[in-house]
Amino acid sequence: MLNRPNKTTLGEIQNWLSTVITDPHGAGHALSESTIKPEQYIHSTEIDALSRLNVYAEAYFSRIVECLEADFKTTQQIVGDDAFRQLIADYLIEHPSRSANIGEVGRQLPKFILGHPYATEIPYLADVIAFEWAAVESFYSDSAPPFDFTILANFSESDWAEAQIKLQPSLRFYYAQWAIADMWNARHQPNEVFCETEAGILKSNNSIALWCVGGEMRARDLSRAEMAALNTLKNKGSLSSLSSLITAQPEVGEHLMLWFGEWTKLNLISGVELNRKL
Amino acid sequence: MSTDGAPLSNPMVFRNLGLGLGLRAPHFSIATAGKANVSWFEVVTENFLGIAGGTGGPPLEKLRKVRENYQIVLHGVSLNIGSTDALNLEYLKNLKALDRQIEPAWVSDHFCWTGVNNHNLHDLLPLPYNRGTIDHLCERIQFCQDYLGRRMVFENVSSYLTYSHSEMTEWQFISEIAHRAGCGLLVDVNNIFVSSHNHKFDPLDFLRGLPRESVAQIHLAGHSIEGEILIDTHDQPVAPEVWGLYAHAVKLFGPLSTMVEWDANIPSYQELEAEIFKARHYWPEIKKSERAPTGYIGDINA
Numbered sequence: 001m002l003n004r005p006n007k008t009t010l011g012e013i014q015n016w017l018s019t020v021i022t023d024p025h026g027a028g029h030a031l032s033e034s035t036i037k038p039e040q041y042i043h044s045t046e047i048d049a050l051s052r053l054n055v056y057a058e059a060y061f062s063r064i065v066e067c068l069e070a071d072f073k074t075t076q077q078i079v080g081d082d083a084f085r086q087l088i089a090d091y092l093i094e095h096p097s098r099s100a101n102i103g104e105v106g107r108q109l110p111k112f113i114l115g116h117p118y119a120t121e122i123p124y125l126a127d128v129i130a131f132e133w134a135a136v137e138s139f140y141s142d143s144a145p146p147f148d149f150t151i152l153a154n155f156s157e158s159d160w161a162e163a164q165i166k167l168q169p170s171l172r173f174y175y176a177q178w179a180i181a182d183m184w185n186a187r188h189q190p191n192e193v194f195c196e197t198e199a200g201i202l203k204s205n206n207s208i209a210l211w212c213v214g215g216e217m218r219a220r221d222l223s224r225a226e227m228a229a230l231n232t233l234k235n236k237g238s239l240s241s242l243s244s245l246i247t248a249q250p251e252v253g254e255h256l257m258l259w260f261g262e263w264t265k266l267n268l269i270s271g272v273e274l275n276r277k278l
Numbered sequence: 279m280s281t282d283g284a285p286l287s288n289p290m291v292f293r294n295l296g297l298g299l300g301l302r303a304p305h306f307s308i309a310t311a312g313k314a315n316v317s318w319f320e321v322v323t324e325n326f327l328g329i330a331g332g333t334g335g336p337p338l339e340k341l342r343k344v345r346e347n348y349q350i351v352l353h354g355v356s357l358n359i360g361s362t363d364a365l366n367l368e369y370l371k372n373l374k375a376l377d378r379q380i381e382p383a384w385v386s387d388h389f390c391w392t393g394v395n396n397h398n399l400h401d402l403l404p405l406p407y408n409r410g411t412i413d414h415l416c417e418r419i420q421f422c423q424d425y426l427g428r429r430m431v432f433e434n435v436s437s438y439l440t441y442s443h444s445e446m447t448e449w450q451f452i453s454e455i456a457h458r459a460g461c462g463l464l465v466d467v468n469n470i471f472v473s474s475h476n477h478k479f480d481p482l483d484f485l486r487g488l489p490r491e492s493v494a495q496i497h498l499a500g501h502s503i504e505g506e507i508l509i510d511t512h513d514q515p516v517a518p519e520v521w522g523l524y525a526h527a528v529k530l531f532g533p534l535s536t537m538v539e540w541d542a543n544i545p546s547y548q549e550l551e552a553e554i555f556k557a558r559h560y561w562p563e564i565k566k567s568e569r570a571p572t573g574y575i576g577d578i579n580a
Binding site: 009014021039053055064105136141 | 330339403406
């Protein structure tokens with residue numbers, strides 16, 4: 001975009017250094033493979049060139065692993081620290097960071113894991129990784145403050161039919177082949193508690209609601225009926241829009257008040273609005 | 279624009295914000311509650327830009343809350359000003375939007391490159407100090423300043439290698455860029471100390487070689503020793519030698535906006551404040567004040 005005097009020299013230095021410090025086998029390996037001797041580019045008086053380059057090489061990998069550990073905490077718990085680092089090393093070969101924001105670096109991990117041996121060894125791992133990235137996306141979306149439910153005391157019975165239910169904007173639905181929500185909820189628990197939860201994991205197609213309240217992520221397993229009710233509310237908003245669903249699935253009607261109480265308690269509902277002023 | 283001291287049309291004067299801290303996640307609740315005793319916070323810009331297709335999320339909501347009570351400086355790590363890649367206009371667009379929302383005292387980044395060939399290395403990599411690099415940076419800094427509509431501030435990075443392509447010292451390099459591009463300088467005293475150890479130069483020469491009229495802010499931080507190399511780890515208190523260097527910086531530049539960065543092994547908020555308030559010892563004219571003054575313009579033009 002801009003004119004760049006001395007571009008060749010600066011570009012050559014940057015290409016070389018980038019190659020050396022991101023080599024998956026280490027800076028020493030990169031130097032042994034390169035036709036460029038380090039002293040052609042860098043001063044190495046008193047402290048040798050490899051020691052200097054290693055500072056950057058180690059920081060490159062550590063910084064990205066640290067970020068991905070935060071975003072994929074459950075994954076790390078499942079595979080263990082060493083295997084997690086290996087997974088990330090493998091991942092970065094195919095998907096080096098392309099974004100200015102290090103928070104983006106895990107975006108391709110759900111796709112990458114599908115072709116990785118770990119996904120065969122641990123059949124629920126791909127579900128977990130995709131779910132953890134969905135949690136990152138939910139976190140970085142609009143959120144609403146907790147709703148003041150005392151306002152509902154002024155609602156008449158007829159108000160409820162036309163009331164517009166506002167769900168948390170961060171709400172995402174995730175479809176998993178494994179019941180992973182309990183394991184995800186246990187990710188910050190001591191290892192023995194986590195392992196116990198992991199050992200109890202079942203294969204069962206299920207839906208999970210994922211949302212953010214006050215900067216904290218929450219997840220809840222949903223039955224098909226509850227999922228359908230929430231999805232209808234998310235798309236249409238009014239309680240009256242549930243009537244055809246209740247006709248088709250009577251259990252929705254049976255459980256709706258119970259669910260509503262739980263959605264309220266969990267801050268899944270961010271507001272209830274009427275066309276008239278209260 | 280509603281900045282404290284750095285619209286492009288003004289002379290190079292950056293308001294003295296007093297003593298501040300790098301605000302990190304564990305201490306956001308203190309800042310949002312308005313219970314901090316410092317007068318300003320520096321935050322890492324990228325933590326509030328969100329991800330593609332999203333928003334800044336809860337971190338940005340909290341930052342807006344902090345801004346109600348404190349001055350903010352946006353400190354970026356990904357402008358990639360020294361790269362031979364084209365400037366990242368998407369990043370600049372997001373930075374500008376954040377700038378308009380938060381109205382920081384100023385916006386800073388680093389004299390470095392962070393990636394090339396669309397591969398981001400997420401590190402502050404050093405540049406060769408020569409004429410060609412100066413031309414390259416000046417042009418790009420001026421573009422960014424025009425785009426943002428404000429004077430920017432750039433920091434000297436700590437480094438673990440220097441290039442055989444360098445033709446001048448680091449302080450000559452950044453001084454000329456400050457002069458030509460009209461940007462401010464964020465002087466990281468710890469980085470000077472770390473680099474002086476790693477490359478065997480006198481850190482006082484670095485400080486004395488800077489144009490005082492360009493200096494906007496000072497960083498302090500802790501470092502670690504790994505073998506023969508000092509590493510800028512931001513994981514412990516400011517070293518006595520760095521405080522000594524800071525004393526020289528205050529004599530040279532006046533008591534400018536000063537803050538401590540602490541990014542790993544983060545202590546309690548009270549310990550962090552105790553660390554930055556040590557700087558009062560070197561600010562004789564305000565040492566008894568409960569809170570460092572805001573609105574005081576340092577004698578940078580004297």
